[in-house]
Amino acid sequence: MAGGNAIRGTRVGAGPMGESERGETAARERIPFYCANGHVNNTWFAADAEVPDTWDCPRCGLPGGRDAEKPPSARRTEPYKTHLAYVKERRSDADGEAILEEALGRLRASREL
Numbered sequence: 001m002a003g004g005n006a007i008r009g010t011r012v013g014a015g016p017m018g019e020s021e022r023g024e025t026a027a028r029e030r031i032p033f034y035c036a037n038g039h040v041n042n043t044w045f046a047a048d049a050e051v052p053d054t055w056d057c058p059r060c061g062l063p064g065g066r067d068a069e070k071p072p073s074a075r076r077t078e079p080y081k082t083h084l085a086y087v088k089e090r091r092s093d094a095d096g097e098a099i100l101e102e103a104l105g106r107l108r109a110s111r112e113l
Helices: 083-090 092-113
Strands: 028-035 040-044 055-056 063-065
Touching: none
Parallel strands: none
Antiparallel strands: 028 040, 028 063, 055 063
16 A cells, blocks of 8 residues: 655655756866876866866875876975984084083082082
């Protein structure tokens, strides 16, 4: 026995929708970007948008360029530096020895009191 609900199984907004109901789509163009690993990333941009020179590859993360023959090289990442490495960049070993002797002198003086 069928129920009397005619809209059963549908939801708001369901049904055929064409361009007439949604409006006109913006003009767009597909721009290929090539990475150093040989991946091609076809990205869509609006026709009047400014296209960037590079775009990161979604497969490997390397930067991709517009020229298939000469894709951009991978960015150079600086290795992690410890606090001691930064201190050694700012001070020489002689400066470190002088600061250590000064601190030890203050410590010895405070213990004598």
